[in-house]
Amino acid sequence: MKYTPDNITKLEPNQIFVFGSNESGINGAGAALLAQKKFGAKHGVGFGLQGQSFAIPSKDWDINTLPINIIKFYVGRFLSFAETQPRLEFLVTKIGTGLAGYDVRDVAPLFFRNGEPPNNVILPEDFWRYMDEREDVDDRC
Numbered sequence: 001m002k003y004t005p006d007n008i009t010k011l012e013p014n015q016i017f018v019f020g021s022n023e024s025g026i027n028g029a030g031a032a033l034l035a036q037k038k039f040g041a042k043h044g045v046g047f048g049l050q051g052q053s054f055a056i057p058s059k060d061w062d063i064n065t066l067p068i069n070i071i072k073f074y075v076g077r078f079l080s081f082a083e084t085q086p087r088l089e090f091l092v093t094k095i096g097t098g099l100a101g102y103d104v105r106d107v108a109p110l111f112f113r114n115g116e117p118p119n120n121v122i123l124p125e126d127f128w129r130y131m132d133e134r135e136d137v138d139d140r141c
Helices: 030-038 068-083 104-111 125-140
Strands: 015-022 048-050 053-059 089-092
Touching: 015 030, 030 053, 053 068, 068 104, 104 125
Parallel strands: 015 053, 015 089
Antiparallel strands: 048 053
């Protein structure tokens, strides 16, 4: 199984850095700042493909953490987009688990459709580990 690297410093031409943003597109810290400095994210764009990056908001226009159902909406739009781009590989960072303050158990399931993400969406190992642990619990019930 392939996982998103913990420390992404460069991308292949077909790879996209997927990071947590805010709806106002202020890329002031964390993965958002890295996306702007290295991978083409644009100031003022809070969602979507920009250069070799893709922004998914986990914070609102005022930089407050979004409710999980709103993040789910944005993740769903991202997954639909990724499915239309089979030649691209999307490296998803631990969206929502840093500055937004959510736990992996809150965010990881958002990236799984019918038990797994699209083939070209690469997730952090922690997301997979949580989903595997959840399946083990479901199997025992």
